[in-house]
Amino acid sequence: MSKVVIIGGGIIGATTAYALLNKGVTDITILERDTIGSGGTGKTAGIIRCHYGVTSISALALYSLSFFEKAKELIGTDIEFEQVGYLVGIGEENLEPFRASLANQRSIGVETDEITPAEAGELWPTAEVSDFATFCLEKRGGYGDGYATVQGLAAYLRTQGVAIKQGAKVAEILTADGATTGVKLVDGTVIEADTVVVAAGAWSVPLLSPLGIELPITPQFVQEVVINPGMDLGAPPVFSDLVSMQYVHLRHGEMLFGNSDGRAISPISDPDVYPSHASNEAIEITAEKAIHRFPGVEDPGVSTTTTGVVDSTPDNNPIISVTDISGLFVAAGMSGHGFKISPGVGRLMADLIVEGDSTIPNVKASDFRLTRFAEGELLLSPYPYVGAVGIR
Ligand SMILES: Cc1cc2nc3c(=O)[nH]c(=O)nc-3n(C[C@H](O)[C@H](O)[C@H](O)COP(=O)(O)OP(=O)(O)OC[C@H]3O[C@@H](n4cnc5c(N)ncnc54)[C@H](O)[C@@H]3O)c2cc1C
Missing domain, CATH: 3.30.9.10 (D-Amino Acid Oxidase, subunit A, domain 2)
Structure with missing residues (x-):
């Protein structure tokens, strides 16, 4: 199967690698410009709950809750939930x-x-x-610890053969004939891949912009x-x-x-x-x-x-999506609630790569498509709360 490069060593990059492994994908490299968990993941308040009005988000959180509850059994680490x-x-x-x-x-x-x-x-x-x-x-x-969780996942991923390169900043995503071919690092190293996942939080914007993909983040x-x-x-x-x-x-x-x-x-x-x-x-x-x-x-x-x-993002919900470039995917724009849904986001990303659609109960993959912003179809709660920022 494919050779996958994941850009970003935060909780979304790590959970994507974890879910891909569970689907039998073994050739996975995570590239992190700094150290694992050095982005938003290391700062999170770590609140874990399923209280959302958008069904797909609530269902992602519910799926994720099972991971947090069973993390010790699944990855061998106490993630401090x-x-x-x-x-x-x-x-x-x-x-x-x-x-x-x-x-x-x-x-x-x-x-x-x-x-x-x-x-x-x-x-x-x-x-x-x-x-x-x-x-x-x-x-x-309840609440978890983002840093402990991503470090626990990284330790597990290493034991399963996932390559985790820290201090590896991606300068450019490479493409040919409408498909991705890999990435180039700032030191000039080229890493070939037929699947590239951009999971670099707000830093995903400058990575995709040169390819004509504008993320509204x-x-x-x-x-x-x-x-x-x-x-x-x-x-x-x-x-x-x-x-x-x-x-x-x-x-x-x-x-x-x-x-x-x-x-x-x-x-x-x-x-x-x-x-x-x-x-x-x-x-x-x-x-x-x-x-x-x-x-x-x-x-x-x-x-x-x-x-x-x-x-x-404009609707405070993530982008978990294919792009117009074959083999190039994006999981970014978590809008301040990415920790609690991260195992679900990783699984949905892996679903899109391997199956082409969501396999998580009550999660509609199309809800998170990048094109929804241009189409004017924002992912908003049908039950908005007066006065609150739109993440419930
Ligand atoms: C103060 C605070 C409180 C929060 N509280 C909660 C909460 O209670 N509950 C909750 O669910 N969520 C919360 N969040 C949100 C949650 O922490 C984030 O949504 C989540 O951690 C995002 O994970 P990520 O992997 O997408 O991004 P990040 O953790 O930011 O990871 C992206 C990684 O990409 C790397 N990178 C960037 N550019 C490149 C490049 N060119 N090449 C290689 N690597 C690159 C970065 O160094 C970074 O490590 C909070 C966030 C903050 C800041």
Whole structure:
């Protein structure tokens, strides 16, 4: 079978290689310009949940959940999945889309239960929950560690004969007669391949542009704030607060906060150039929301911030697609939610390469086609939430 080159040693490149191996493809090379996990994957908050309005995304997340649960058995490594559950709270204005989305999620097998604010308050004892209309709890959700996961996968892939080259920056994708023939590295080395997968996040854009393939991906600067609660909060579920538009989870006893209203996200021109710390404005917004939501936290203090870049598409959903060039595929534009769906994305990519269509239940390959943007057929949730950025 084919000789495959994957550009990008993030979670998407690694899961694609893993899924190809499971289909019997053995000649696989991953090319990473820096080190494995050095891109968005090493920065992820690692939230794992299936709560999505778009059926295909929810189904990708559900498929992926089984991988995260069984990772030790499948790849021999503890990927540090903390299955503490995933809690979503909404206000009156979102009751209708919320219940419709839950019904849709359940119809494809997602285990999610509606619970009362009082029950949610017991799970998060320090939280103020009186301004929520209702909640749902996904018991199988939680959070993982992107870096541990991609390193665990890379270790496994090496044992299976996958070549992983770090410090190997691709300068050019080579083509002849409308088909890909391989890649050229910045040092001039040519690696031949009849299948090339571009899984290089926001950096996929300049790799494909010289071939006339324009990816509608914008690098976005993301900021998160870590607050030391000054007290033991136990192991509550990851909390998606769609009233204050924030998410929070406890990692090593500290509360990691992110914004869900887009105020801590802004487009940047170069995905390699962004501040290493969150802005004062982002910290102030977080502090204000945190004080409102967690009045029971006794002695909070900002301990650090994290920043990173996400590769956003116009509909905030990934591109997992063939291109006009035979043998050339793209899996990029994860739009800030690529970790939790990554085993599914890798499997779908491998499906496209080997079978030409999706073999994952309830995942329509055409939903993720690159041409949807030019066709004006964006992949949007039928149950959008008022006020939230469009990744639910
Ligand atoms: C702060 C933050 C929080 C997040 N939180 C969550 C979350 O809670 N849950 C969730 O599901 N997702 C989350 N995400 C998103 C998730 O981390 C990403 O969607 C996912 O890691 C993307 O993986 P990737 O493999 O596509 O990209 P990356 O990990 O960026 O990998 C792409 C790789 O390509 C390499 N590369 C680039 N150019 C070249 C080249 N020319 N040649 C060779 N290699 C090249 C890069 O060095 C990089 O390692 C978060 C992201 C950030 C930044």
